[in-house]
Amino acid sequence: xxxxxxxxxxxxxxxxxxxxxxxxxxxxxxxxxxxxxxxxxxxxxxxxxxxxxxxxxxxxxxxxxxxxxxxxxxxxxxxxxxxxxxxxxxxxxxxxxxxxxxxxxxxxxxxxxxxxxxxxxxxxxxxxxxxxxxxxxxxxxxxxxxxxxxxxxxxxxxxxxxxxxxxxxxxxxxxxxxxxxxxxxxxxxxxxxxxx
Amino acid sequence: xxxxxxxxxxxxxxxxxxxxxxxxxxxxxxxxxxxxxxxxxxxxxxxxxxxxxxxxxxxxxxxxxxxxxxxxxxxxxxxxxxxxxxxxxxxxxxxxxxxxxxxxxxxxxxxxxxxxxxxxxxxxxxxxxxxxxxxxxxxxxxxxxxxxxxxxxxxxxxxxxxxxxxxxxxxxxxxxxxxxxxxxxxxxxxxxxxxxxxxxxxxxxxxxxxxxxxxxxxxxxxxxxxxxxxxxxxxxxxxxxxxxxxxxxxxxxxxxxxxxxxxxxxxxxxxxxxxxxxxxxxxxxxxxxxxxxxxxxxxxxxxxxxxxxxxxxxxxxxxxxxxxxxxxxxxxxxxxxxxxxxxxxxxxxxxxxxxxxxxxxxxxxxxxxxxxxxxxxxxxxxxxxxxxxxxxxxxxxxxxxxxxxxxxxxxxxxxxxxxxxxxxxxxxxxxxxxxxxxxxxxxxxxxxxxxxxxxxxxxxxxxxxxxxxxxxxxxxxxxxxxxxxxxxxxxxxxxxxxxxxxxxxxxxxxxxxxxxxxxxxxxxxxxxxxxxxxxxxxxxxxxxxxxxxxxxxxxxxxxxxxxxxxxxxxxxxxxxxxxxxxxxxxxxxxxxxxxxxxxxxxxxxxxxxxxxxxxxxxxxxxxxxxxxxxxxxxxxxx
Numbered sequence: 001x002x003x004x005x006x007x008x009x010x011x012x013x014x015x016x017x018x019x020x021x022x023x024x025x026x027x028x029x030x031x032x033x034x035x036x037x038x039x040x041x042x043x044x045x046x047x048x049x050x051x052x053x054x055x056x057x058x059x060x061x062x063x064x065x066x067x068x069x070x071x072x073x074x075x076x077x078x079x080x081x082x083x084x085x086x087x088x089x090x091x092x093x094x095x096x097x098x099x100x101x102x103x104x105x106x107x108x109x110x111x112x113x114x115x116x117x118x119x120x121x122x123x124x125x126x127x128x129x130x131x132x133x134x135x136x137x138x139x140x141x142x143x144x145x146x147x148x149x150x151x152x153x154x155x156x157x158x159x160x161x162x163x164x165x166x167x168x169x170x171x172x173x174x175x176x177x178x179x180x181x182x183x184x185x186x187x188x189x190x191x192x193x194x195x196x
Numbered sequence: 197x198x199x200x201x202x203x204x205x206x207x208x209x210x211x212x213x214x215x216x217x218x219x220x221x222x223x224x225x226x227x228x229x230x231x232x233x234x235x236x237x238x239x240x241x242x243x244x245x246x247x248x249x250x251x252x253x254x255x256x257x258x259x260x261x262x263x264x265x266x267x268x269x270x271x272x273x274x275x276x277x278x279x280x281x282x283x284x285x286x287x288x289x290x291x292x293x294x295x296x297x298x299x300x301x302x303x304x305x306x307x308x309x310x311x312x313x314x315x316x317x318x319x320x321x322x323x324x325x326x327x328x329x330x331x332x333x334x335x336x337x338x339x340x341x342x343x344x345x346x347x348x349x350x351x352x353x354x355x356x357x358x359x360x361x362x363x364x365x366x367x368x369x370x371x372x373x374x375x376x377x378x379x380x381x382x383x384x385x386x387x388x389x390x391x392x393x394x395x396x397x398x399x400x401x402x403x404x405x406x407x408x409x410x411x412x413x414x415x416x417x418x419x420x421x422x423x424x425x426x427x428x429x430x431x432x433x434x435x436x437x438x439x440x441x442x443x444x445x446x447x448x449x450x451x452x453x454x455x456x457x458x459x460x461x462x463x464x465x466x467x468x469x470x471x472x473x474x475x476x477x478x479x480x481x482x483x484x485x486x487x488x489x490x491x492x493x494x495x496x497x498x499x500x501x502x503x504x505x506x507x508x509x510x511x512x513x514x515x516x517x518x519x520x521x522x523x524x525x526x527x528x529x530x531x532x533x534x535x536x537x538x539x540x541x542x543x544x545x546x547x548x549x550x551x552x553x554x555x556x557x558x559x560x561x562x563x564x565x566x567x568x569x570x571x572x573x574x575x576x577x578x579x580x581x582x583x584x585x586x587x588x589x590x591x592x593x594x595x596x597x598x599x600x601x602x603x604x605x606x607x608x609x610x611x612x613x614x615x616x617x618x619x620x621x622x623x624x625x626x627x628x629x630x631x632x633x634x635x636x637x638x639x640x641x642x643x644x645x646x647x648x649x650x651x652x653x654x655x656x657x658x659x660x661x662x663x664x665x666x667x668x669x670x671x672x673x674x675x676x677x678x679x680x681x682x683x684x685x686x687x688x689x690x691x692x693x694x695x696x697x698x699x700x701x702x703x704x705x706x707x708x709x710x711x712x713x714x715x716x717x718x719x720x721x722x723x724x725x726x727x728x729x730x731x732x733x734x735x736x737x738x739x740x741x742x743x744x745x746x747x748x749x750x751x752x753x754x755x756x757x758x759x760x761x762x763x764x765x766x767x768x769x770x771x772x773x774x775x776x777x778x779x780x781x782x783x784x785x786x787x788x789x790x791x792x793x794x795x796x797x798x799x800x801x802x803x804x805x806x807x808x809x810x811x812x813x814x815x816x817x818x819x820x821x822x823x824x825x826x827x828x829x830x831x832x833x834x
Contacts, residue, residue, distance in 0.1 A: 052201060058307065059232035064199050090200065166302060168257040176200045184304060187234035 014100050015132040021108040022136055028109040029054040029140075030065075031186060033179040034119040037074065041121045045074045048090070049102055050175030052183050053109070057190070059183045065105040066176045067091050069098045090174075099126045103135075111139040112186050114158045114178075142182055145189040161185055202227040205306065209254065212279035214326035218316060229312040232256070235299035242283065243296045251307035253283040258303025259789075264295045272519060275300070281330050286310050287317070288328075369463065373476040375400045376409075380429040382418055385409060396460050396476060399433045403472045405462045407433030412459075434458075441467030442474055449477055497540040501548070503613035506541055510576070510614050513537050517574050518788050527777045528752050535571030535750075539564070539665055541614060542581075542607075546666045549606035556603065557596050560585035561664060561671035562625060569663040570733070570749045572780065575787040575794055579608060579616040580658060583625035584637050584671050593633070600631050623658065634671065638678060645682040648692035657696055660737055661749050676746055683741050687828070690742055694828040697734035698821055703727040703814045710799050710811075721796035724783050728814055732776045735820045738828075739769075751776050768823055771816035778813040782806075 011019075032051045038044035046069055053063030068090045075082045085092065093101065102123070113119050116139045124134045143156050146164070156164070162181055165188050206223035209215035215223060231251065235241060235258070242249060244264065253260075260276040273295060276282050285293055287310060317324050374397040376385050389397055389411075399407040409432060417423050417432040438452055439462045449461055463475040493509055493516070500506045513534060520530045546562055566580035567573040583604055588596050604625035612618055625631050632640065644659070660679065664672040683689060703722075705711050710722045722728075736754040743761050748754050755773035759766035787794025799807065 050200075057233070059234075061199070061202050061205060061230040061232065062228045064201055066200060168304065174200055177204070180201045180204075184232070184234055188236065188302075191234070191236055191239075 011132055012100075012130065014104060015127075015130075018103050018107070019133075019136070024108065026108040026110065027055060028107075029112050029186070030106045030109040030137075031059075031112045031179050031183040032106070032116065032119055033113055033175045033182060034122060035175045036122055037071075037078075037080075039118070041118070041125050044122070045069070045071050045095070046098075046122050046126070047071060048088075048175045049098070050177070050179040051102070051105065052176070052179050054112070054183055054186065057187060059180070059187070064176065064179075065102065066174070067093050067098045067101065070094050095126060096130055099123060099130065103127075103132075106137060109137065111135075111137045112142065112182065113139070114142050114161070114182055116141045140186070142185050142189060145186075145193060149189060149192055158182070199224075199228060202230075205230060208256070208279075209306075212254070212281075214281070214320075214323040217320055217322045217326075222316060226308060226312060226316070229309050231307040231309075233305050233307055235260075235303045235305060237299055237301050237303075239299050241297040241299070241305065242293050244294060245292045247292055248286040248290070249283065249307070250286065250311070251283070251309050252281065252286060252313070253297070254306045254308065255280050255282070256304040256306050258305075259300040260303055260305065261298050261300045262295050263298065272515065272522075281327070284327055284330060287314075369475050369477040369481045370394075371475040373398050373462075373473060375403075375473065376429055377401070378406065378428070378430045382414075382423065382427045382429060382432055383425045385429055386414060386418075396478065398437065398462055398473055398476065399429055399435070400473060405437045405439060405464060405469050405473050407435035408437040408460055408462060408476075409433045410459060436469055437462045439464045439467060439469045440477070441465075450482055453479060453482070493537050494540045497537070497544050500544055503545075503548075503610045506544060506610070507614045509537075510541060514576075514788070517784070521781065521784065521788075527781060528750070530574070531571050531750060531752070534574060535568070538568055538573055539663070542568070542611065543666050545607045545610040545614070546603070548610060549603050552606060553599065553603055556585075557592070557599055558585050558588050559668040559671075560600060561667035561669070562607075563662040563672070564665050565623065565662050566619075566658040569658070569661040570751055571663065572733075572751060574780070574784045575792075576615045577617075577793050578619045579611050580619050580623045581608070581625045581665075582623070582630040582659070582662070583632075584675070585631075585633055586668070586671070587633050587635050597631065597633070601626065601628065604631050634674070637675070641675070641678050642682065645679070645686060645689045648689050657693060657734060657737060660741065661733075663749055679741070680744055680746065683744070690738065690828045693734070693738045693741070694824050697731060697738055697824060703817070704811070708811070712799065713796065718796040720798075720800075722799045723795060724779060724786070724797045725793075725795040728779050728817070729776070729783065731817050732772055732779070732820065735772070735817075735824060736776075738824065742828075765823060768816065768819045772820050775813040775816040778809060782810060782813075 030051050030053055032049065034049055035047045036044050037047060048068045049066060051065040053060045055063070068085060068088045070085060070092055072082060072085070074080075075085075111120065120135055120137075120139060127134065142161060146156055146161055147153055158178065158181070162185065165185060167181060167184050167188075202224055205227040206220065209227065210218075210220075210223055215226070218226065233241070233253075241253065241260065255276045255278050257278055260280075260282065262273045262276065262282060264273055274282075283293075283297060317327065374388060374392055374394050376388065376397055376399055378399055378401055380399075385397060389395070389409075396408055396410045398405050399409060407430070409429060413432050413434060418425060418427075423431055437460075438456050438458055440449060440452060442463055442465070452461060453459070459479050461477040462469075462473060463477060464473055465471040493512055496509050496512075497506065500509065517530060517534055520533075521527075542562070542564060550556065561584050563569065563582050563584070564580065565582060567577055568580065581604075583600055585596060585600050608618065608624050608626045618624065623630060662672075662675070703711055711727065713719050713721055713723055732755075733751050736751045736758070739758050739762075740748060740754045743758060745754060745757050745761070748757055752773050755769045755776065759769040759773070762769065782797060783794040785794075786792070786797050797810075799810075802810065
């Protein structure tokens, strides 16, 4: 009955489905890693997503999501090479469909990432253009988890964290590879901080 | 949709069996179904009696140990390294896990669902073979690797036999027992037992056991005249006989022996006395089955006929050391045991060489030097030894020396096959220089002690840690006399030894940081042998000789003894003794972890408390150095 107030009746169908998922609580975590052109949510754009699911302390390899976004316009406007878009063998989507399938994929899971709030901000920005609301997922940041564990406030890059926990350093060159590393980090931090 | 993570995992898996039998598409399918599990150090993945998981596992990084608990002790079955497959039980059996899988360091494992993998197993006989083989070897390891092939086909398929593997692996009980019928005559039976060198015989009726006769029955019933020699066997047998099923556990068998106060158990097909006899378990079999007990190892050494058998014993010793360390058995005790066992191995190597070459033409003595001489050897290091033979007539000298050189060459070659590398400095009896007659050795020691440093800079002080191994023990006595007589008031000699002890680089730099290796393959690691352990060893030797402590070579015991004879500084000595144990433990654990000699420690890998412990253990060294400088005026060689 408050639809007129929130304007939710105007939402696209997929967004309504997404909101409906939050009626139940999820035990699934989605580790999300976003590659962007820069650090300004207003100006920069998302280039690719890599995501993987964690359920019951197990990284589910089959539960993954990776997409490269065709930002031809942005790249062209800024005089940047679009070579990697062409080279990449991953699924390629335009910005809106990419965000839509990401939203479908994450559902009501808890999002986990490295400096995840920036990622969320970037996504929310696109969602706004698509006339949707903001992401409602809870979010956990591995950097903050580590800071809490160590009881220090200085910043830690993803590389720092990986080194600190002596994770096997595989080749990390795509968003998915980083997502996988963050997933392992998350499992370690989770047991050390002792939360379920 | 592509999945680059699955792709990476597939690339990892394809390097290892059994996944190398699958093609890329199949691997991707497997990889996509994988769950990745993170295990912190000391965390269990599954325990004995846990319900079966729906997956089996592949180590992605780290080390997983598989253990069983037998007689309330944890026994290590296997260590799994990246690429190793384990937890295969769900494939072949329905009951709960029979072992515990635990992370020995922070590890990551891939869980592969059985349901995904089963079709590949069915289609691909190579995969099945491999899994069966790993299942068998993971089940229990002490069997030599060569036996793998046999193990699979014989033992793994059925559940009962599975139990047998679990407990009876090394319990080699007599499966062809002597049997007599009830009408046999006592005298004939005794003769039969004597001929077969058995102390028992089962009395059967239609192959069902109805009684047993042992040596003690003959003692208590025949020899004392209660029954005549020609009695039938039913008069003197013990009946009924205690029967057990084939898959009885070692622990259970032990209980039964105690409960019924008997010395033998009869194994039957179904465990009752109304089924066929399959074998006899004696007390002795149970003792032998008590895993790698040191007494048994020494016995095995004495029976070994080839380097290969000795090598197997040496491998078991490593297991023994490892489990002893894990159980926190005091290190001096472990040193003692492993020292005895290694001495037995060297002895046997010399014996085997003598068997080959014929008896020696003169009396001789073989000495171990270095770490084995001090009985401080856990890991496979290089071998150091020398040989002394008695003086012979000049015309025979060449032949005699020739013989002993040959002997030493053979013995050192055997030891090399057992796993002891040749000494890089040639400090071995097979070297012309260190295989000499008694009078030559007298001269040698005199030279070393009276004019130390005099063009003998390459002589190693390890020659003063000699331990008699084989031959004529009188030779050792004369050597001892010589060394200690020479050391009396020999300031020059102590001066030399003292400088030798002090010349090592300090382990910590000015800022109390570890002095790490700056170049070479061990760059960035801490040389615990030369920078921490050797100074203590050298110091202990120096003081031990100066206080005339005979017959004690072990560094720990030397310090302990020094604390008694030199009470003024007892605190320093005791600190050094403790520090030595701590450092040795670090080195041993490092060596076991990496299957190396443990000389270099990766400080970065140590936990904070461990680092602190290591650092503290380096403290007493400084005090010892001060004491050396104080006690011996080190002027000549500084």
